[in-house]
Amino acid sequence: MELFMPKNIIVTGGCGFIGSNFVHYIVKNHPETHVTVLDKLTYAGNLENIRPLLGDQVEFVHGDICDAALLDEIVPGHDAIVHYAAESHNDNSIADPEPFLKTNVEGTFRLIEAARKYDVRYHHVSTDEVYGDLALDDPNKFTEETPYHPSSPYSSTKASSDMLVRAWFRTYGLRMTISNCSNNYGPYQHVEKFIPRQITNIIEGIRPKLYGNGKNVRDWIHTEDHSSAVWTILTRGKIGETYLIGANGERNNLTVLQDILRVMGQPEDAFDWVKDRPGHDRRYAIDSTKLQTELGWRPTHTDFESGLRQTIQWYVDNPQWWEPAKAATEARYKAQGQ
Numbered sequence: 001m002e003l004f005m006p007k008n009i010i011v012t013g014g015c016g017f018i019g020s021n022f023v024h025y026i027v028k029n030h031p032e033t034h035v036t037v038l039d040k041l042t043y044a045g046n047l048e049n050i051r052p053l054l055g056d057q058v059e060f061v062h063g064d065i066c067d068a069a070l071l072d073e074i075v076p077g078h079d080a081i082v083h084y085a086a087e088s089h090n091d092n093s094i095a096d097p098e099p100f101l102k103t104n105v106e107g108t109f110r111l112i113e114a115a116r117k118y119d120v121r122y123h124h125v126s127t128d129e130v131y132g133d134l135a136l137d138d139p140n141k142f143t144e145e146t147p148y149h150p151s152s153p154y155s156s157t158k159a160s161s162d163m164l165v166r167a168w169f170r171t172y173g174l175r176m177t178i179s180n181c182s183n184n185y186g187p188y189q190h191v192e193k194f195i196p197r198q199i200t201n202i203i204e205g206i207r208p209k210l211y212g213n214g215k216n217v218r219d220w221i222h223t224e225d226h227s228s229a230v231w232t233i234l235t236r237g238k239i240g241e242t243y244l245i246g247a248n249g250e251r252n253n254l255t256v257l258q259d260i261l262r263v264m265g266q267p268e269d270a271f272d273w274v275k276d277r278p279g280h281d282r283r284y285a286i287d288s289t290k291l292q293t294e295l296g297w298r299p300t301h302t303d304f305e306s307g308l309r310q311t312i313q314w315y316v317d318n319p320q321w322w323e324p325a326k327a328a329t330e331a332r333y334k335a336q337g338q
């Protein structure tokens, strides 16, 4: 196994939820690696997520990954790109798919063209949603061999971007790796997403909202474990390979909501059933054997209850972070009947 030790990396989307947690992870664990965060600061990006880290090790560039001229300016001199930037929310992709095509497909195209031109290693952060969904009683999980079968506008654009990256490897020899991760939770997640939406609803005295019948299953992983997995793949992964990231965290939405209600001192039935998401994927489940056996990665946040408690506490402690986005997010959901 060849070890790649990046000295100067670009992290796209480093002001979003998972990207900013990755920047925190690098500052904490790899002080020798310089990071240039490239972020457009859409509604989902917040410079506050990384402001305390800005300085010698972490630099911020405000810009769009679709801007080829900007990439020509900033990519030379870096030895890797770790690509997190995306439009990431399924419900938004159903309401208005166009920004998803632009950022997720065209943006990835621009980045891999720049990576090719300047011979920079490229890690592509993707999702388990590219594989579609599993039946609730299916004994199988997704593996690297599962055929692509995306269901939503969001997941189809992520699948498209994965395909571009694979083609650039085969045709041009792009030095790339891909990871497909399951649902993340932790600090700095936007209040549009399931767990932060319910926590902040409860804090504000709004009843939590559950889609459909609540039986849909997500495979939860703490975002810090996602970060350590991406670092492992970037530094030890084999060029051209895909690795699935997951931590055996399958739970249905009703169970997660009841956990949140219990920890926050509410009755377990203190929520509203709302309209289901069109095309709602039933279940995601990740088999991360390849990552664990070939690269030796292990998750550390294996106790979901305790990770959830810490996450709830973070939202309780940081209302100034989420309050500015809350009212507009709930207004959008209300207009959709959710």
Ligand code: NAD
Residues within 6 Å of the ligand: 012, 013, 014, 015, 016, 017, 018, 019, 038, 039, 040, 041, 042, 043, 044, 045, 046, 063, 064, 065, 066, 083, 084, 085, 086, 087, 088, 089, 103, 107, 125, 126, 127, 128, 158, 180, 181, 182, 183, 184, 185, 190
């Ligand atoms: P997020 O929506 O919280 O953050 C996205 C970030 O990208 C924001 O900072 C935003 O400003 C930035 N951005 C958007 N468009 C941009 C553009 N055109 N140019 C530059 N920056 C732009 O997303 P997230 O939940 O942190 O997800 C990050 C990545 O991880 C995405 O690629 C997503 O598909 C993937 N992923 C997410 C999950 C999850 O559970 N959230 C799971 C698996 C994979």
Ligand code: TDX
Residues within 6 Å of the ligand: 088, 089, 090, 091, 126, 127, 128, 129, 182, 183, 184, 192, 193, 194, 195, 197, 209, 210, 211, 212, 216, 217, 218, 253, 277
């Ligand atoms: O209010 C809600 N009520 C509800 O029941 C919301 C916002 C969601 N849900 C359900 C829908 C899903 O079954 O909760 C589950 C999780 O929903 P999201 O947080 O929207 O996540 P999901 O659609 O599963 O996608 C997430 O994981 C994979 C990320 O948003 C993606 O970026 C990632 O690729």
